[in-house]
Amino acid sequence: MHPGRLRFDETVGQNSYAWWYIDATSDDGRSGLTIIAFVGSVFSTYYAISRAFQRGDPHNHCSMNVSLWDDDRYCWGFTERGRNALQRSADTLVIGPSQMRWDGNQLTIDLDELNWPRMNRIRGRLRLTPTALTSRSVLLDTASWHRWWPVAPHARIEVDIHSPGRARWKGDAYLDHNAGHAPLENSFSSWTWSRARLKHKTAIFYDLKRRDQEDLSVALVAGNDGSLTEMRPQLPAVSLPRTRWRLKRSTRADEKAGARVIRSIEDGPFYARSLLETRIDGQTSLAMQESLSLDRLKYPWIRYMVLYRNPRAWFSA
Numbered sequence: 001m002h003p004g005r006l007r008f009d010e011t012v013g014q015n016s017y018a019w020w021y022i023d024a025t026s027d028d029g030r031s032g033l034t035i036i037a038f039v040g041s042v043f044s045t046y047y048a049i050s051r052a053f054q055r056g057d058p059h060n061h062c063s064m065n066v067s068l069w070d071d072d073r074y075c076w077g078f079t080e081r082g083r084n085a086l087q088r089s090a091d092t093l094v095i096g097p098s099q100m101r102w103d104g105n106q107l108t109i110d111l112d113e114l115n116w117p118r119m120n121r122i123r124g125r126l127r128l129t130p131t132a133l134t135s136r137s138v139l140l141d142t143a144s145w146h147r148w149w150p151v152a153p154h155a156r157i158e159v160d161i162h163s164p165g166r167a168r169w170k171g172d173a174y175l176d177h178n179a180g181h182a183p184l185e186n187s188f189s190s191w192t193w194s195r196a197r198l199k200h201k202t203a204i205f206y207d208l209k210r211r212d213q214e215d216l217s218v219a220l221v222a223g224n225d226g227s228l229t230e231m232r233p234q235l236p237a238v239s240l241p242r243t244r245w246r247l248k249r250s251t252r253a254d255e256k257a258g259a260r261v262i263r264s265i266e267d268g269p270f271y272a273r274s275l276l277e278t279r280i281d282g283q284t285s286l287a288m289q290e291s292l293s294l295d296r297l298k299y300p301w302i303r304y305m306v307l308y309r310n311p312r313a314w315f316s317a
Contacts, residue, residue: 004134010179018039020093022107022174024126034288035064038063038095060083079311091103130154196278240276
């Protein structure tokens with residue numbers, strides 16, 4: 001991890017992981033996306049089995065997770081691929097037919113993923129331009145195994161999806177990076193995360209329940225100049241309605257105003273992503289929120305279900 005300089009060639013050792021995360025919403029609030037590029041896919045059942053047999057090679061468990069949504073559609077891609085489908089350099093990450101390229105100012109993402117389970121293709125190009133890169137990462141555990149870097153809390157994105165159907169829009173975007181040297185479920189039982197774009201700044205909240213350690217709450221204000229400062233005082237936690245899978249959801253917001261769920265984007269047995277309307281420091285804003293239960297992920301029946309949502313490409317890149 002190199003805070004201040006985005007690159008894709010960092011060392012990812014045995015049983016480790018690295019991912020690059022992007023979310024975005026259109027200026028009219030009707031469309032959105034998330035993209036997560038994994039080297040060592042942390043939710044992969046195949047990777048979990050490999051680690052259990054002391055063969056946890058992260059390069060053999062890579063994925064480009066894609067979620068696209070608007071008023072008329074929802075597309076999902078999360079194909080796991082082996083090391084033959086992975087190429088990395090300082091400025092380029094290739095996973096199968098999809099790739100990310102960083103030119104120092106703009107991140108270009110070319111997508112070509114299987115839309116599961118409809119079996120058509122998700123194809124298109126995205127251009128993300130950060131306002132600035134931050135130069136600080138956050139240690140998430142006392143053993144120094146897991147780090148999070150909010151790379152570009154504020155960015156603009158141009159989206160051109162040409163399959164399935166045509167979708168072109170512009171909007172606000174966010175980019176971050178996580179890396180670690182142990183499975184997430186060994187260190188954390190759950191977490192919630194959210195980010196809200198405010199006037200001239202972005203608020204980011206990360207609340208983690210850590211195993212055998214005191215819980216961690218991170219609240220940052222990111223300026224358009226790339227500055228990161230602690231939010232004081234800490235805003236109260238606001239409970240949200242549980243998902244269809246009865247997964248707990250929460251965020252942080254002004255106590256009186258609270259927050260409400262506008263759309264449940266992803267609703268799974270251990271993971272949920274939601275679009276919220278929230279109020280922070282007196283400003284009403286759209287917020288992206290995620291809830292993750294790693295206790296649930298450890299259940300064998302959920303590991304089995306993940307095989308369906310995260311199929312592996314055995315014979316092709």
